[in-house]
Amino acid sequence: MRRMTSVWPRLEPHLARVQKPARYIGCEEGAKAKTPDDSLVSWLFMYPDAYEIGLPNQGLQILYEIVNERSDARADRSYAPWSDLEAIMREEQIPLFSVEHHTPGAEFDAIGFNLSAELTYTNLLNCVDLAGIPIRTADRSIDDPLVMAGGHCTYNPEPLADFLDVVVLGDGEEVVGELTDVLVDWRAHRDESGRTRTDLLRAIARVEGCYVPSLYEPTYADGHFTGLQPLFADAPEIIEKRTIADLGEWPYPKEQLSPLTEVVHDRLNVEVFRGCTRGCRFCQAGMITRPVRERPADQVRHMVAKGLERTGYDEVSLTSLSTADFSGIEPTVKGIMSDAADAGCGPISVSLPSLRVDAFGVDIAAQINGAKRTGLTFAPEAGTWRMRQIINKLIREEDLYEAVDAAFSQGWQRVKLYFLIGLPSETDEDTLGIAELSKNCVAIGRKYTKRASVTASVGGFVPKPFTPFQWFGQNTVEELQRKVNLLRDATRRMHGVNLKWHDPKATLAEGIASRGDRRVGAVIEDVWRNGGTFQEWSENFEVDRWHEAMDRAGLTIEDMVYRHRGEADVLPWEHLSAGLHKDFLWDDWQDALAEVGLPDCRWTPCYDCGACTGYGIEHVVASATPPAGGSQGTGQDLSIGHAVPVQLLERR
Amino acid sequence: MSPPPKIKIRVRFRRDGKIRFISHRDTARLMERAIRKIGLPIAYSEGFSPRPRIAFGLALTVAYESDAEFLDIDLVTPVDCEGLPERLTDALPDGLTVDAAVPLENGSESLQQAIVSCSWLVEVLGSHRAPAEPADDVTTDTAGALGANVDEDIAALVVAVEEAVAAVLAAPELPLERERKGKVTVADVRPAILDLEVTGPTEHGVQLNAVLATETVTLRPAELVRVLGDEFREGRVRRTHQWTRVDGIEQEPVNPSSANRSAELAGMRDS
Known part of the structure; x- marks a missing residue:
């Protein structure tokens, strides 16, 4: 049986000599100090990067609360120890631990990782290893914890298939309970003779949304992946994602963790809707989280008011993939402001991440202009209308200028614009359009303030599974660097335009993991074994490790990253389903190449992508009227398809 | 328009246990959140991003504990300090405890200007590594033997530290090399040691009681341990007092139990 011990007495004497020791002490307000008790099923929820990156992760906080509300289970949290502490832990043989009780990782029944970024994969291996658990599923015994992962990256889990016992697809709110039920049952029977770890894994494979990679065997022909064969009859051929029908039933996190030390997104976060149907073709999040499920506005207000009162934060972020699309966003923000004033909270600010420019007006700008104005971010994504049609981000130049004008007129001095380079069929004119748009935005700002500046943040595009661009061959490092250089030269003399760019070499490593098949597992392991942890941190990233690892695995970057895939290619994630029909994605890819846009199905007829129809669910929105006139503000003809299934929220 | 009169309160708090690993900035953020939670009518700075x-008084090093931290809060309307320590403590995370809050007279010196010295409890460890936790399978006999060794080691350490303290106190000057922003300077830090004595053994080392100056020539606890000798390391450190000097008499900015300024006089240091 497992025991619940603590490494604290051994850890504490070393903490005074590591950077930011507050990363390792827990004690956050909102933390659940459920006493370690061996009779409970125990989860360790883990973000495989530094504490300050991982703590704010809302997905893990939601699961953490749901599990801790059960009487038969408990959950702790952990984060990747920074390299300085890792060295001490390895020297002193201190295993990976939870921050609440400093319980060793191997003493939990299950470790649940959040996978949000490909460059954290090597950290996942490092954390499993630091916990004293064999990194390969094949080497684990019946006494080792289950190593699981959820999150957006699990829509192609194959590069981690050799290391993960279980992969969970989609919304975690319901399935975490079902998995806990399986573990409760397993604990009651695991000591019966003849029981093996495979018995447990097969039981989990019967839970919808759970993929057990070791129950499948890959096949290859001519050096290419050709498919996965189930090894048991009860391993489903297709694993469907999980979707909660109504976000209003899940008002989590109820007690967001407020940390003792500084973290990213250090503010109250309230999720206002999940899913997005704008249909941006590069955006994996928008494709895999459909349909749109809005939280009722009064629940949003309640969660914000409660959260501000409980935490003392002076800033709340209303999170979603495109918050300005929330039905009645303006009255909601107004209501939040007046609730805060009534409660005597002092000045607060509301931040709206992922703002679409076509839904951002002076009214919203004036509303969110509260305690502090650090900067506003818009994501036009591409520099020309042609390119934005290809990616289906149908915002016009005028939309952007109006939004920027609204921002500067309300007192902002800095605006940040996000762009992608390396998109399908991109020309130099498209790339240089980024500089042009930025320059014009500065000119608008100068009408209001001499200090107006625009930061153009440019990232290399990585094609993602379950998007229409999943067939597109990623730009080479050299090509991305050439485009960065074009922009650097173009913006050099543009006063007020600051160019920032993501390292194209890191984009390459993301590409290897994004669409790789099971053979990429050897690459991840190799990079990790050669010291490649914290790859999201530029000071730790060396692309040579990835090149060498690919060589040693007998794989080529040309084939795994740069190659255009065809309609007949078997993609490594075809045994998984986000509900989207493959022919919908293929047709959308062809439309992209023909520069044809697609309207937002929240407000226009259904084009049957599969995400609603496949699961018998619908959009949940409070208003069937789009925020800025016609679909996506373009006035295009929307008279196609059938009636849109929109479930209107009841007024409470 | 003339600015409204300033209303200030001064708060005294402690930092104990795990939370000692947070930074000065972290402490400031937690205090701000606690103040907002209990709805104190706090004043905000002017400008684009009001704060x-x-x-605060002098920053407390990460990993140090303290019985005597101070914080001045500007208010827009007066508040009753009665019960305020308890309300603030409830709004703070475990390990931060507010012991007193008093209204401050207009024109009071800022904490940073007023503090002239601090008292510290400094644990000194030997240079050898911390003893490993006994393994589960160690028999009682060997555990006893290990315990005896540890006791012997600490007895020897007490003698060594006592000798080092005597040498430091007898030294006419104590040159200390410091590096700041790549520049090496040497200063005589003997005048900064106002008081120093060995108070006895701890579980792993020896405890000192030190009063170190924070104005003119200054010395930090970690530097004190360096001055004692290369064979010593710093263990647990706790600030026990911060001292101001009023009319030549040293006293604390706020007495731990004072609810008003007259009671504060009882906090004068008897030296």
Whole structure:
């Protein structure tokens, strides 16, 4: 049986000599100090990067609360120890631990990782290893914890298939309970003779949304992946994602963790809707989280008011993939402001991440202009209308200028614009359009303030599974660097335009993991074994490790990253389903190449992508009227398809 | 328009246990959140990004504990300090405890200007590594033997530290090399040691009681351990007092139990 011990007495004497020791002490307000008790099923929820990156992760906080509300289970949290502490832990043989009780990782029944970024994969291996658990599923015994992962990256889990016992697809709110039920049952029977770890894994494979990679065997022909064969009859051929029908039933996190030390997104976060149907073709999040499920506005207000009162934060972020699309966003923000004033909270600010420019007006700008104005971010994504049609981000130049004008007129001095380079069929004119748009935005700002500046943040595009661009061959490092250089030269003399760019070499490593098949597992392991942890941190990233690892695995970057895939290619994630029909994605890819846009199905007829129809669910929105006139503000003809299934929220 | 009169309160708090690993900035953020939670009518700075107007005394090093931290809060309307320590403590995370809050007279010196010295409890460890936790399978006999060794080691350490303390106190000057921003300077830090004595053994080392100056020539606890000798390491450190000098008499900015300024006089240091 497992025991619940603590490494604290051994850890504490070393903490005074590591950077930011507050990363390792827990004690956050909102933390659940459920006493370690061996009779409970125990989860360790883990973000495989530094504490300050991982703590704010809302997905893990939601699961953490749901599990801790059960009487038969408990959950702790952990984060990747920074390299300085890792060295001490390895020297002193201190295993990976939870921050609440400093319980060793191997003493939990299950470790649940959040996978949000490909460059954290090597950290996942490092954390499993630091916990004293064999990194390969094949080497684990019946006494080792289950190593699981959820999150957006699990829509192609194959590069981690050799290391993960279980992969969970989609919304975690319901399935975490079902998995806990399986573990409760397993604990009651695991000591019966003849029981093996495979018995447990097969039981989990019967839970919808759970993929057990070791129950499948890959096949290859001519050096290419050709498919996965189930090894048991009860391993489903297709694993469907999980979707909660109504976000209003899940008002989590109820007690967001407020940390003792500084973290990213250090503010109250309230999720206002999940899913997005704008249909941006590069955006994996928008494709895999459909349909749109809005939280009722009064629940949003309640969660914000409660959260501000409980935490003392002076800033709340209303999170979603495109918050300005929330039905009645303006009255909601107004209501939040007046609730805060009534409660005597002092000045607060509301931040709206992922703002679409076509839904951002002076009214919203004036509303969110509260305690502090650090900067506003818009994501036009591409520099020309042609390119934005290809990616289906149908915002016009005028939309952007109006939004920027609204921002500067309300007192902002800095605006940040996000762009992608390396998109399908991109020309130099498209790339240089980024500089042009930025320059014009500065000119608008100068009408209001001499200090107006625009930061153009440019990232290399990585094609993602379950998007229409999943067939597109990623730009080479050299090509991305050439485009960065074009922009650097173009913006050099543009006063007020600051160019920032993501390292194209890191984009390459993301590409290897994004669409790789099971053979990429050897690459991840190799990079990790050669010291490649914290790859999201530029000071730790060396692309040579990835090149060498690919060589040693007998794989080529040309084939795994740069190659255009065809309609007949078997993609490594075809045994998984986000509900989207493959022919919908293929047709959308062809439309992209023909520069044809697609309207937002929240407000226009259904084009049957599969995400609603496949699961018998619908959009949940409070208003069937789009925020800025016609679909996506373009006035295009929307008279196609059938009636849109929109479930209107009841007024409470 | 003339600015409204300033209303200030001064708060005294402690930092104990795990939370000692947070930074000075972290402490400031937690105080701001606690102040907002209990709805104190705090003043904000002017300008584009208004900040709550609070001011701390001397920063407390990460990993140090303290019985005597101070914080000045600017308010827009007066508040009753009765019960305020308890309300603030409830709004703070475990390990931060507010012991007293008093209204401050207009024109009071800022904490940073007023503090002249601090008292510290400094644990000194030997240079050898910390003893490993006994393994589960160690028999009682060997555990006893290990315990005896540890006791012997600490007895020897007490003698060594006592000798080092005597040498430091007898030294006419104590040159200390410091590096700041790549520049090496040497200063005589003997005048900064106002008081120093060995108070006895701890579980792993020896405890000192030190009063170190924070104005003119200054010395930090970690530097004190260096001055004692290369064979010593710093263990647990706790600030027990911060001292101001009023009319030549040293006293604390706020007495731990004072609810008003007259009671504060009882906090004068008897030296």
